[in-house]
Amino acid sequence: MTRGQHLLLGVVVVVLLAVSVIAGGFAQQQAEDYDEEYERPYRVCAENTVDFGTYNGYRRYDGFCLRCHGPDGAGSSYAPSLVESLKTLRRDDFNEVVVNGRMNLQAGQQSVMPSFGHVEDVMLYLDDIYSYLKARSDGKLGRGRPKRCPS
Template sequence: MSLVRAAVFVGLLAFAAGSGFAQQQGQSSDSDDAYERPYKICAENTVDPGTYNGYRRYHAFCHQCHGPDGLGSSYAPKLVDSLQVLKRDQFNEVVVNGRQNLAAGQEKVMPSFGHVEDVMMYLDDIYSYLKARSDGKLGRGRPQRCPA
């Protein structure tokens, strides 16, 4: 390989590495946004089938602790606030493996749902519903389904 070709090759590698680094430093792509915000709002309080199913699954498994519409309770946090900070992968990690937090002299425990098939099969839908609520795109109560 000639010296010129080697220099061009090294330059291309540096450019490719720099492009990936820049994207990781806050430049999000459309696919990143779709991953973090998978819901589709058709009209006011009208959502895609997955987000609607997430509402149903959330109220079957999660609202007993986290309150209706993700607004929290006296012993579990508001998920509409939590998802303003947590990324999708972090949310999934907590749901699958649980979490124990011993802050301010209180013991807070989120049990693992990794063994609950009805939660794991619909985890993406639950996230979609809660993220739409967290982003302020979906109001309280039962949403309507988008027309087919």
């Protein structure tokens, strides 16, 4: 190999190393974007006993979502089970659907998720509703009215 070829090989190796370091860092960054505390805000202190926010979420869910999504987030013939949805749906995507709503027009079938962006009692407690449904989805909370942790 000539001196020039050596030099070229050296440059190629350095560039490849740099690219793999940058790509590795990027992959790591993406993994860190999943914030465990953000995605799982609930606290369970005993069987079916949760923090006040999560408990409140249960009450708000019953008030605004149950009539379509069924008792305990379990789904109905009209709307999907949110216990199932939250196994894959991330918190930000959940929020987006509740704020903006969604319409599904399939052949002959129409189902509408109303937008709650203007409903104060849902927007103020959206975090609580999410927390309740995520605890249900993670299997950390059973069906029915939860109990509250002692504060």
